[in-house]
Amino acid sequence: xxxxxAVVAATSEGDSRALxxxxxxxxxxxxxxxxxxxxxxxxxxxxxxxxxxxxTGKSTLIRCINRLVEPTAGEILFRGQDLAKLSGLALxxxxxxxxxxxxxxxxxxxxTVMENLLxxxxxxxxxxxAWLRRFPRGDVERAFELLxxxxxxxxxxxxxxxxxxxxxxxxxxxxxxxxxxxxLLADExxxxxxxxxxxxxxELMAQLAGExxxxxxxxxxxxxxxxxxxxxxxxxxxxxxxxxxxxGGLTDAHLKRIYGGESWLE
Amino acid sequence: xxxxxxxxxxxxxxxxPNWPARLGWALLLLYVVYAGSRLGFTWERFAAGLEHxxxxxxxxxxxxxxxxxxxxxxxxxxxxIAVIATFFGILLSLPVGLLASRNLMPPWITWPARGLIALxxxxxxxxxxxxxxxxxxxxxxxxxxxxxxxxxxxxxxxFAEAIEEISLKQVEAVRATGAGFMNVLIMGVQPQVLxxxxxxxxxxxxxxxxxxxxxxxxxxxxxxxxxFTAYQRFDFDFVLAILIVIVALIMAAEIVSGWARRVFQ
Numbered sequence: 001x002x003x004x005x006a007v008v009a010a011t012s013e014g015d016s017r018a019l020x021x022x023x024x025x026x027x028x029x030x031x032x033x034x035x036x037x038x039x040x041x042x043x044x045x046x047x048x049x050x051x052x053x054x055x056t057g058k059s060t061l062i063r064c065i066n067r068l069v070e071p072t073a074g075e076i077l078f079r080g081q082d083l084a085k086l087s088g089l090a091l092x093x094x095x096x097x098x099x100x101x102x103x104x105x106x107x108x109x110x111x112t113v114m115e116n117l118l119x120x121x122x123x124x125x126x127x128x129x130a131w132l133r134r135f136p137r138g139d140v141e142r143a144f145e146l147l148x149x150x151x152x153x154x155x156x157x158x159x160x161x162x163x164x165x166x167x168x169x170x171x172x173x174x175x176x177x178x179x180x181x182x183x184l185l186a187d188e189x190x191x192x193x194x195x196x197x198x199x200x201x202x203e204l205m206a207q208l209a210g211e212x213x214x215x216x217x218x219x220x221x222x223x224x225x226x227x228x229x230x231x232x233x234x235x236x237x238x239x240x241x242x243x244x245x246x247x248g249g250l251t252d253a254h255l256k257r258i259y260g261g262e263s264w265l266e
Numbered sequence: 267x268x269x270x271x272x273x274x275x276x277x278x279x280x281x282x283p284n285w286p287a288r289l290g291w292a293l294l295l296l297y298v299v300y301a302g303s304r305l306g307f308t309w310e311r312f313a314a315g316l317e318h319x320x321x322x323x324x325x326x327x328x329x330x331x332x333x334x335x336x337x338x339x340x341x342x343x344x345x346x347i348a349v350i351a352t353f354f355g356i357l358l359s360l361p362v363g364l365l366a367s368r369n370l371m372p373p374w375i376t377w378p379a380r381g382l383i384a385l386x387x388x389x390x391x392x393x394x395x396x397x398x399x400x401x402x403x404x405x406x407x408x409x410x411x412x413x414x415x416x417x418x419x420x421x422x423x424x425f426a427e428a429i430e431e432i433s434l435k436q437v438e439a440v441r442a443t444g445a446g447f448m449n450v451l452i453m454g455v456q457p458q459v460l461x462x463x464x465x466x467x468x469x470x471x472x473x474x475x476x477x478x479x480x481x482x483x484x485x486x487x488x489x490x491x492x493x494f495t496a497y498q499r500f501d502f503d504f505v506l507a508i509l510i511v512i513v514a515l516i517m518a519a520e521i522v523s524g525w526a527r528r529v530f531q
Binding site: 066068092093094095096097098099100102104106107108109110111115119120121122123125127130131172175179 | 443
């Protein structure tokens with residue numbers, strides 16, 4: 001296994017933008033760990049794909065990072081802070097710099113595309129401004145630019161529930177980028193989409209994050225997509241990391257270990 | 267039909283019989299029959315009642331609008347009671363409903379909030395109105411207070427239920443951006459519940475309009491007092507005039523509600 005050396009590598013290189021996870025443990029029910037003391041270092045640039053079968057804790061892992069899920073034990077070190085220990089205002093301020101893209105888009109359905117994008121700025125905007133929709137002019141202009149960038153020019157006043165799946169995910173990505181994040185988390189961003197749209201969404205995410213030099217962690221169970229877009233692959237099975245390395249090093253033997261069985265590989 | 271070999275086995279059932287539900291329905295039916303027999307309904311009484319009713323209706327026609335001044339004053343006051351009570355009732359119900367929603371609030375907050383709602387719902391508006399008339403004296407203020415209490419009891423509960431049915435995925439996404447609690451409410455919760463809130467609010471206005479014509483009977487202001495007096499003086503033609511205006515008012519409110527619902531869809 002390459003997990004332990006990778007931690008050393010990322011930290012010893014002095015990659016100050018890396019995300020380092022130490023002994024991360026999550027138990028939804030006491031004594032039944034979903035994450036079993038995970039050690040992982042995510043490099044501070046490029047896309048890292050986390051692959052593994054459903055129910056193996058990929059989603060829990062990614063949600064521990066922005067604390068949508070409370071870790072039971074362990075550390076999540078990012079930009080000089082232990083994210084696992086934050087609470088209240090400090091947690092909200094850390095979340096402002098962590099963008100997230102969801103499997104089912106999680107747009108606010110009854111809001112317009114523009115309002116959904118501006119949700120990405122809610123960590124910075126006072127409640128009365130949000131209520132009256134008086135967002136800073138710069139935010140609104142950036143939202144328009146991002147809409148052009150994701151290919152949804154002219155959709156600003158459409159309601160989110162009027163969009164197709166692919167369009168919704170484009171809005172989801174734009175909302176995350178609106179946060180000007182230090183890291184982008186994507187939880188199965190293509191699992192609800194058809195194969196062609198999936199590739200387009202991955203391309204868009206890689207492009208937007210690449211241009212802005214934002215590191216991306218993406219949970220994905222499509223191994224081909226992971227190989228195609230990620231510079232680094234983390235294979236998980238049963239709550240533990242069993243592969244951590246470049247896509248080229250991922251062999252059928254690894255996949256067998258990650259997903260179990262082998263008939264599906266043929 | 268040839269007897270297939272598998273027909274020897276008992277037919278498989280697609281649906282389990284629900285014996286507790288069947289028992290419940292049977293008990294309900296038995297109780298209705300029993301309670302009906304205890305209350306002494308007889309055909310003769312019903313027939314006699316129909317005859318009285320016929321004479322009563324005959325004396326109502328034609329409706330008498332001669333005292334239209336008294337009528338319009340009462341109706342205008344009822345309308346004011348209903349609108350003011352609905353406004354403040356809903357304003358107070360918003361926080362109470364939020365505090366009572368179990369998906370956004372911890373149990374130590376929802377329980378007291380639910381207790382308050384239950385208390386407000388316990389009594390009929392007329393009973394609450396009697397209390398306020400005793401405490402505040404005769405007049406519209408007592409009626410308004412009574413209907414505010416009734417509105418809180420009814421609307422907060424519906425608000426809380428609407429909030430409990432929202433999609434938490436949308437809320438989660440807004441929370442993940444680092445938004446504070448108020449901003450999560452404004453952009454994540456409010457858009458999901460607004461159309462239903464508007465529906466409940468217009469329904470409560472409708473309900474308060476009807477109740478505001480009644481609180482006057484116990485001294486809470488509005489057309490109720492006039493209506494009650496007219497009954498007691500056997501001015502049945504004036505009673506009919508009042509009833510016609512009340513029906514017209516409720517219908518007008520229905521039109522306004524429908525319009526409000528469309529606007530906020």
